[in-house]
Amino acid sequence: MALETTTMTNDPILKVEHLSMRFGGLMAINDFSFEAARGEITALIGPNGAGKTTVFNCITGFYKPTMGMITMRQRSGGEFLLERLPDFEIAKRAKVARTFQNIRMFSGLTVLENLLVAQHNKLMLASGFTILGLLGFPAYRQASKESIEVAKHWLEMASLIDRADDPAGDLPYGAQRRLEIARAMCTGPELLCLDEPAAGLNPRESLALNDLLQTIRGETGTSILLIEHDMSVVMEISDHVVVLEYGQKISDGNPDYVKNDPKVIAAYLGVEDEEVEEVIEEIEEIESEQGGMTQ
Amino acid sequence: MANVASTTASAGTEVTARALREAVFAGLITLGLFVLFVGLETDQNIRNELVLRQRWGLLAVFVAVATVGRFLIVAYVQPWLAQRKAARVAAPDIAKRESFFSRNFAKIAIVALVLYPPVILALVGVQGSLKWVDNFGIQILIYVMLAWGLNIVVGLAGLLDLGYVAFYAVGAYSYALLSSYFGLSFWVLLPIAGILAALWGVILGFPVLRLRGDYLAIVTLAFGEIIRLVLINWTEVTKGTFGVSGIAKATLFGIKFDASKDGFAALFGLPMSSAYYKIFLFYLILALALLTAFVTIRLRRMPIGRAWEALREDEIACRSLGINTTMTKLTAFATGAMFGGIAGSFFAVRQGFVSPESFVFLESAVILAIVVLGGMGSLTGIAIAAVVMVGGTEILRELTFLKVIFGPTFTPELYRMLIFGLAMVVVMVWKPRGFVGSREPTAFLHERKAISGSFTKEGHG
């Protein structure tokens, strides 16, 4: 784990520096800096209202940050300053894809069509910005076939292949979450940002989600940035955890380190600073008891 | 058994009693509503004095219709509907086998339309065919084409455009002015009119498309009015309210439709009649409408068409997938405007005369009503709605027997809007998603299933 922590600072895919976001009088994010390493799963956690979704919105261009710099470095070495790009360019050129905390699907389109919409830019080029496609050039027909193959691959990965021709709005909640991830992957991203993908999932679905994320990272080498409340997911799959409270970073490190960080414990349990020591002692006691039991 | 029979019998008498009661109520309400409107009529006599005429007979007809209608609905129609609903719930999964007719509806409709003029000619003769080909055929097809064009903007991209008639006007005036000032032919100007309208679509689109929902609707409405006011006030070019007249007719491969020696009729040894020109125009607008449909169907399977529909469903998700939503909206606006412009130049060539009066807000409203009634996005539904709406109002003119009931001064056309409104309310109650509420997917893996209208969104911008 410690080794990984050092390698990650060598090759960050995303570098957030001194990010601040102000809404009127509310400083939603205050001088927040962190790095996400290439090929890793980085988790962003924190209590409700800490500003996690706001960080995502700044990274993906839906909000323009009040201050700060967000640098995306692609595998090819291309660098993008995300705070200067319009939102759709961030997905198109910088190759950052995202999902939403409240699922956003094209509910009246079929599951397959959802994945085809995600390949818009690729298909747009192949169809000569519609004109060649309209005239029936074969290049578009070929590209269209390939895009269906890509969609099929991700449908299989998300185990949605049986529901490919159903309207997306007809899927159960867990399947909609998986569809949103599959759709984001169809854009061919280098960084995938997931806003609470396990929210509202039952334990079995949650496990399947873990597998899906691991496979995504393993197969495509896509780096993942993850907001999550479910600690079992965070601790199980993430390589690196960043903790946010009231818009400020309070902890940053590997899962074991963060789990035992007094500040994090205090933030999650909502205690005053002086009491933190007591809490830690209690936790250690409990853990040693549990350890004794399993042995 | 006897028990069951007696309960159904008592239920039957109960329903009849309720129907009678409600019928009497409906009759009374109608009487109260119409006693002053219908029962009494103000008129002027020869000495310009106001006189009251009493029309109790007509009032009685109104009340009778309401009473009997209500009775029939409560006593027979409602139980029948309830029964049907229960039957459908009881047997939900009887596979819906589509009949041959509904599967091949489009092909049958096209063949019927192609055969329509010769059949009419054979049935009612050359002169008699004028009304049927022009008033019913061409008139309806113009609205079909306009509604299909607007469908791209409203039905697919989900952008509420209340000023669509502006593009129709741009197309009509493009042809009228360019042909009378520069003498260009119809076939050259047809695409030019489309391009000019599309250009106006883009010019309007740039500042407006960042607006959403109601704001977009209001600004497009204003844009439609601006175009009309410019046409009225720019008198040096457009001749203002007088309009442009004497617009050149279209030709068929250079053959003119006139009484000259090498005109169409003389060339084919037919007696001179304007009916042939109308039939030519009928086929022309049929071809243009089919072109609109063909392009729409093709575009829906292209990335741009899918992006339009995705935009209707969720704009933010579109942007998160790298779709440039401004460009996508602009292309929808421009494509819709282009078909509006082409239809406009056809309108100019058909009338031979254009004036700003033809491009009032009401036209936009009628076209939008056709799109909504037909089912947003569905070409078949929209075509049916255009036939019902436009054909229906044309039929009103034919119903001369109504004069026998309502008196010789009764002009059914005046009730057009009333009936329009009534039809819209009825259809929206009966089929809230329009005649064809379902959506055809543009691609499929295993089987093509129609998507129920309850999943699709109307768009909000």
Ligand SMILES: Nc1ncnc2c1ncn2[C@@H]1O[C@H](COP(=O)(O)OP(=O)(O)OP(=O)(O)O)[C@@H](O)[C@H]1O
């Ligand atoms: N567009 C906005 N305008 C004003 N305030 C905002 C806006 N977006 C977020 N906020 C505020 O910023 C703070 C952080 O919100 P954010 O949604 O980022 O929290 P979060 O960490 O994602 O919380 P949760 O776990 O509940 O999703 C909140 O106080 C919120 O009210």
Ligand SMILES: [Mg+2]
């Ligand atoms: Mg959030």
